[in-house]
Amino acid sequence: MKKVTFITLALAAGVALSTPTAFARRDDYGRYEVRYDWATVIDVDPIVERTRRPVTRDVCYDQPVDRYEPGYTARRDHTGSTLLGAVIGGALGNQVGKGDGRKAATIAGAVIGGAVGNNASHRRGDYYETSGGYVRDYETRCRQETAWRGGRDVVGYEVTYRYRGDIFHTTMDHHPGNRLRVRVDRGVTPAE
Incomplete structure (x- = not known):
């Protein structure tokens, strides 16, 4: 026990x-x-x-994009303005003179009118769109992926x-x- x-x-x-x-x-x-x-x-x-x-995360890629690109050309053609001035000046000179003086007045009017027309065209510098087109470009675009x-x-x-x-x-x-x-x-x- x-x-x-x-x-x-x-x-x-x-x-x-x-x-x-x-x-x-x-x-x-x-x-x-x-x-x-x-x-x-x-x-x-x-x-x-x-x-x-x-x-x-961001996934980025280059997306092709077509965009219009205008082309501008300076138009400085003075021939039209000079000829127009000469014609108007000659016509006015022809109205003024008589006989042999008429030929001289017509010539003088044409010379003076041509000079005025040429001078006026120099002061007016107009630009005209003469060309343009679509250009292929690329833009970077991104999206999120999970x-x-x-x-x-x-x-x-x-x-x-x-x-x-x-x-x-x-x-x-x-x-x-x-x-x-x-x-x-x-x-x-x-x-x-």
């Missing part, structure tokens, strides 16, 4: 020591003391989620650590490294 009692007591002590309260200390008022220590990290497994996210990219993102870590011979598990948002700072009170938890 003594053997059974001793084994039972040993089992009960082992269970009591493995519970979290085995690490706790009480102060003079019966409250659990909080202390910090270091635990050894045994295993770290990443928690991975598959993701799909849109990736938008492609879906798949990936695997690490969203956390399953951490297994040992403190004073006991094994604990927790989930963390970062990799803890080889050691983990723990808070020891009624239990053993990772310290923030």
Whole structure:
């Protein structure tokens, strides 16, 4: 009977020591003391989620465009104005003179009229559209395209650590490294 009692007591002590309260200390008022220590990290497994996210990019290309390009030429032909002035001047000179003077008046009128017509055409710098056409040009145009990219993102870590011979598990948002700072009170938890 003594053997059974001793084994039972040993089992009960082992269970009591493995519970979290085995690490706790009480102060003079019966409250659990909080202390910090270091635990050894045994295993770290990443928690991975598959993701799909849109990736938008601009796709640009050169679009051919036909545009009309007018051509302008300066028209400075003074011949018509000079001839018209000479004819009008000659006709007026012919009206003025008599006999041999009529020929001289006609010639003088034609010369003076031609000079006036030529001078008038110099002051009037008219431009006339004489040519033009369509020209092939290119414009850069862009549009947005969205492609879906798949990936695997690490969203956390399953951490297994040992403190004073006991094994604990927790989930963390970062990799803890080889050691983990723990808070020891009624239990053993990772310290923030």
